[in-house]
Amino acid sequence: MDVFGDLLMGLSIAITPINMLYLLIGAIVGMVVGVIPGFGPSAGLAILLPVTFGMDPTGAIMMLAAIYYGAMYGGTITSILLNTPGESATVASTFDGYPLAKKGRAGPALVMQAVASFVGGTVGVILITILAPMFSQVSRSFGPPEYFLLAMMGMLTLVVMIGTNWKLGLISALIGFALGTVGVDLETGQGRYTFGSAELIGGIYFIPVAIGLFGLGELFYSFYVGMHRSGSGGIVQYDKEASFWPSAEDFLTTRMTMVRGSILGFVVGVIPGAGATIASLMAYSTERSVSKAPEKFGTGEMAGLVAPETANNAASSGAMIPLLTLGIPGSASTAVLLAAFMLWGLRPGPLFMEQNPELAWGLIASMYLGNMILLVISIFAIPLFVQIIKVPYRILGPIVVVICTLGTFSVHASFIETYLMFAAGIIGFFMRLYGFSPAALVLALVLGPLAEEALRQTLTISRGSGMIFLERQASLWIIGVTIVLVIVLPLMSRYGRSSGTAEKAGT
Amino acid sequence: MFNINNTWLRNSLCATLVAAPVAFAAPTYAQEVYPSADETLDWTIAFGPGGGNDIMARTIIDILKKYELYPGDISPENRAGGSGAVGWGYLYGQSGNPYGISTTSGSFVTTPLQADTPWQPSDFTPVALLATDDLVLVVNGSSEIQNIEQFIAAANAGPMNIGGTGTVNVDFIVPTLFAEKAGFEFEYVSFNSMADQTTALLSDALDAMVGNPGEILGMIDSGDLRPLVYSGASVPAALEGVPTMGDLGYDIGVSMPRGLILAPEVPAAVQDWWIATMKKVVETPEWADYIKTNTLTPTVIYGEDFRTFLNNTKDGFEVVLRSVGAID
Numbered sequence: 128m129d130v131f132g133d134l135l136m137g138l139s140i141a142i143t144p145i146n147m148l149y150l151l152i153g154a155i156v157g158m159v160v161g162v163i164p165g166f167g168p169s170a171g172l173a174i175l176l177p178v179t180f181g182m183d184p185t186g187a188i189m190m191l192a193a194i195y196y197g198a199m200y201g202g203t204i205t206s207i208l209l210n211t212p213g214e215s216a217t218v219a220s221t222f223d224g225y226p227l228a229k230k231g232r233a234g235p236a237l238v239m240q241a242v243a244s245f246v247g248g249t250v251g252v253i254l255i256t257i258l259a260p261m262f263s264q265v266s267r268s269f270g271p272p273e274y275f276l277l278a279m280m281g282m283l284t285l286v287v288m289i290g291t292n293w294k295l296g297l298i299s300a301l302i303g304f305a306l307g308t309v310g311v312d313l314e315t316g317q318g319r320y321t322f323g324s325a326e327l328i329g330g331i332y333f334i335p336v337a338i339g340l341f342g343l344g345e346l347f348y349s350f351y352v353g354m355h356r357s358g359s360g361g362i363v364q365y366d367k368e369a370s371f372w373p374s375a376e377d378f379l380t381t382r383m384t385m386v387r388g389s390i391l392g393f394v395v396g397v398i399p400g401a402g403a404t405i406a407s408l409m410a411y412s413t414e415r416s417v418s419k420a421p422e423k424f425g426t427g428e429m430a431g432l433v434a435p436e437t438a439n440n441a442a443s444s445g446a447m448i449p450l451l452t453l454g455i456p457g458s459a460s461t462a463v464l465l466a467a468f469m470l471w472g473l474r475p476g477p478l479f480m481e482q483n484p485e486l487a488w489g490l491i492a493s494m495y496l497g498n499m500i501l502l503v504i505s506i507f508a509i510p511l512f513v514q515i516i517k518v519p520y521r522i523l524g525p526i527v528v529v530i531c532t533l534g535t536f537s538v539h540a541s542f543i544e545t546y547l548m549f550a551a552g553i554i555g556f557f558m559r560l561y562g563f564s565p566a567a568l569v570l571a572l573v574l575g576p577l578a579e580e581a582l583r584q585t586l587t588i589s590r591g592s593g594m595i596f597l598e599r600q601a602s603l604w605i606i607g608v609t610i611v612l613v614i615v616l617p618l619m620s621r622y623g624r625s626s627g628t629a630e631k632a633g634t
Numbered sequence: 635m636f637n638i639n640n641t642w643l644r645n646s647l648c649a650t651l652v653a654a655p656v657a658f659a660a661p662t663y664a665q666e667v668y669p670s671a672d673e674t675l676d677w678t679i680a681f682g683p684g685g686g687n688d689i690m691a692r693t694i695i696d697i698l699k700k701y702e703l704y705p706g707d708i709s710p711e712n713r714a715g716g717s718g719a720v721g722w723g724y725l726y727g728q729s730g731n732p733y734g735i736s737t738t739s740g741s742f743v744t745t746p747l748q749a750d751t752p753w754q755p756s757d758f759t760p761v762a763l764l765a766t767d768d769l770v771l772v773v774n775g776s777s778e779i780q781n782i783e784q785f786i787a788a789a790n791a792g793p794m795n796i797g798g799t800g801t802v803n804v805d806f807i808v809p810t811l812f813a814e815k816a817g818f819e820f821e822y823v824s825f826n827s828m829a830d831q832t833t834a835l836l837s838d839a840l841d842a843m844v845g846n847p848g849e850i851l852g853m854i855d856s857g858d859l860r861p862l863v864y865s866g867a868s869v870p871a872a873l874e875g876v877p878t879m880g881d882l883g884y885d886i887g888v889s890m891p892r893g894l895i896l897a898p899e900v901p902a903a904v905q906d907w908w909i910a911t912m913k914k915v916v917e918t919p920e921w922a923d924y925i926k927t928n929t930l931t932p933t934v935i936y937g938e939d940f941r942t943f944l945n946n947t948k949d950g951f952e953v954v955l956r957s958v959g960a961i962d
Contacts, residue, residue: 326719456829
């Protein structure tokens with residue numbers, strides 16, 4: 128087929144020594160920016176962009192793309208070990224990743240996340256290779272009504288997260304929604320709770336809040352319960368006897384999770400603006416609703432880590448589709464890539480792949496290689512990272528504070544955001560103490576503004592009529608999928624469980 | 635500081651402040667040859683790398699270096715934050731320093747309208763307006779509307795939905811003024827980014843949108859989007875055949891300024907040096923390339939005329955935004 132000819136041609140371009148070197152540099156830099164909390168791929172890309180000005184465009188774009196998807200590998204490491212998401216798309220990975228580490232399974236958790244990232248990333252590239260034109264139609268069918276419905280789907284994750292402690296969960300979510308209203312109102316242009324501050328025009332960025340609530344909050348709580356006095360005990364249990372490698376069961380029970388996570392992540396990633404964060408959250412809640420033991424989620428269930436990890440990597444591949452086929456950046460990171468294309472005088476758009484086949488296919492081919500390189504680097508680096516958990520808490524604690532502060536500050540060089548991170552840390556401590564849900568707060572902060580803006584855009588367009596949701600094909604699809612996810616699948620899995628004979632691997 | 639809204643008073647005050655030390659105190663800067671090769675030029679970029687402002691600043695710096703127009707070192711610094719408030723606030727604090735410089739973009743006018751910045755656009759020493767960002771009105775390529783006349787006729791039959799980025803922005807002002815002159819009504823739908831609004835238009839949720847042509851030229855070339863009218867004084871080569879609003883007799887005279895400013899209250903000799911230098915910069919083939927790639931409208935005015943331009947733009951924005959209640 129034609130596609131494979133193109134791919135081979137791309138491979139021949141990507142595999143030259145100089146391009147492989149760029150790819151390797153990109154992968155390593157991506158891992159590193161992913162590991163530092165707050166310092167996500169878009170910030171890393173933006174800082175490294177000027178370095179690439181004098182380079183050959185193909186090599187430079189391969190390198191920049193590798194930084195972008197490489198960050199998805201690194202971002203999870205601190206989610207698992209320190210309960211601090213390295214960037215937004217790995218918030219969901221803390222839900223089960225950190226409990227896994229606490230149970231003494233940090234090694235298997237890290238290896239599984241690398242494998243899940245590899246599977247998600249690779250499935251994503253395969254789908255780009257064969258289905259890019261088809262998925263460009265998906266990117267084209269999303270308008271404000273669909274974004275609103277998508278945000279509502281994301282909010283179902285909230286319901287999952289709030290669980291039994293619904294009063295405290297609801298309060299947490301409401302705080303998140305309230306924080307989400309800060310900033311200039313998109314529709315009228317009026318400032319809301321900005322108090323004239325230029326730094327608050329853009330609203331409260333959720334990265335400092337997430338780092339504070341999860342990272343510092345957890346840290347303060349650990350000090351409160353006296354973990355720093357427990358001698359040589361590390362941040363989490365470290366069991367010398369336990370295997371570093373995941374068991375066969377870990378792979379078997381999560382193989383369908385990886386398939387679901389890859390497909391879901393890719394499709395959500397293809398939708399411009401939805402991105403890896405929503406994909407990972409949706410994968411988590413989907414996995415929980417199809418699980419035979421949903422009550423185990425949040426206590427260190429491997430599927431609860433694998434699902435968001437596969438999805439966020441598949442989504443970062445998926446986000447290349449609107450960029451390559453339409454010239455529309457689906458996320459902050461792909462927007463920097465778009466700026467890079469334009470800097471080199473390339474004109475992204477529907478004719479881009481046709482007019483620049485060498486660059487486009489070189490890039491796609493390099494993503495196969497890049498994911499392999501990242502898997503290998505991860506496997507080698509994991510034993511190093513696992514050492515972190517052996518460091519006594521009284522030494523590690525202060526280092527974590529410094530890393531969180533540096534990471535937050537480096538994103539926008541903003542003092543207000545750094546103060547916000549500390550304030551969120553103190554709030555996070557009390558939330559942890561009294562059983563509130565920091566995850567619900569962060570989710571509401573991400574999804575609230577998205578839902579509000581999309582709903583207002585929708586109602587402006589329809590002149591106030593809600594019927595628009597039923598008149599558009601794409602909207603009907605989302606409503607249909609939501610009904611399946613929320614009502615049909617849980618009912619089926621409940622039925623399966625009560626009959627007691629469901630196969631272990633899941634269906 | 636005095637908060638003076640009277641420009642005459644402000645200008646004469648600035649003039650006094652600048653003239654007085656030159657005449658009597660003989661400050662160090664004015665006595666030496668400007669620019670001194672020993673001083674590093676502190677170039678503030680008020681946005682992050684990769685953005686429109688960053689690209690323009692680095693283009694000018696490259697030209698200055700390539701043609702050896704500036705003798706000393708140039709140190710570009712991205713001081714991003716608060717939609718430009720941080721970077722231009724930093725330059726504002728360099729008052730009187732002839733080695734503090736920055737490039738402007740749309741936020742230079744809109745940010746002070748939205749937030750209590752200590753500075754106003756006219757506080758800085760204007761060097762030159764180099765180009766303007768103008769907007770193109772586009773419909774989906776599958777739309778039945780083929781040209782602007784059909785669009786206006788259709789908009790008269792029933793209000794259209796037109797998308798744009800933000801409300802306190804030229805994206806809102808341009809269609810508002812155009813609709814007023816052409817006599818049609820529309821609903822403005824505000825988006826966070828060009829990417830969001832383009833997606834909405836492709837999905838047929840919107841009837842039309844306005845945007846800078848640079849980001850969507852690829853889709854115009856492929857026929858996925860159809861350009862109807864352009865807000866600038868002249869149409870860029872890539873949009874040949876598209877009428878300007880002026881061609882239709884609906885000239886609106888509003889655009890986003892891309893220019894060069896120095897810190898407030900620097901000596902007139904320094905301002906003149908930069909004006910003379912920028913006259914050379916805009917003649918280079920590199921600059922022509924930059925204008926073409928980014929589909930900007932080359933609109934060059936120098937010195938105090940640029941200050942007047944900034945004031946007019948800001949006043950024009952204020953009137954429209956106040957009338958719709960976006961600012962108070």
